[in-house]
Amino acid sequence: MTALANRTCTACKDGTPPLGADDVKRMLTELNDWTLSDDGTTISRRFEFKGFAKAVEMANLAAWLGNKQGHHPDVAFGWGYCLVSFTTHAAGGLTENDFICAARLDALVA
Numbered sequence: 001m002t003a004l005a006n007r008t009c010t011a012c013k014d015g016t017p018p019l020g021a022d023d024v025k026r027m028l029t030e031l032n033d034w035t036l037s038d039d040g041t042t043i044s045r046r047f048e049f050k051g052f053a054k055a056v057e058m059a060n061l062a063a064w065l066g067n068k069q070g071h072h073p074d075v076a077f078g079w080g081y082c083l084v085s086f087t088t089h090a091a092g093g094l095t096e097n098d099f100i101c102a103a104r105l106d107a108l109v110a
């Protein structure tokens with residue numbers, strides 16, 4: 001199987017089923033420091049920095065990746081942090097696209 005970070009997102013269609021809990025658990029092991037929300041619909045990683053400019057850079061990097069992949073993160077940032085979250089709106093939960101984007105972001109910051 002190709003590593004997640006080398007895969008490309010496919011267009012999300014409304015009604016796409018979300019991944020099951022077992023697949024989510026397995027795919028999480030391929031990521032660095034991402035946490036699953038309590039309701040199982042979202043993965044997030046918090047990046048910490050000393051200052052504001054780096055947090056803005058991180059937000060821009062996540063936005064750039066989302067545009068490249070056609071799959072878009074939710075991003076919150078402020079002084080010292082940037083919180084990036086992925087969920088698939090069209091599925092109402094997690095799909096492979098979320099894990100591909102998370103792995104790609106991991107690779108970009110590694």
Ligand SMILES: C[C@H](O)[C@H](O)[C@H]1CNC2=NC(N)=NC(=O)C2=N1
Nearest residue numbers: 011012070071072087088089090
């Ligand atoms: C047509 C296009 O692929 C869809 O509107 C995409 C765009 N980006 C998206 N991003 C996310 N996170 N979830 C979606 O369901 C989604 N849908």
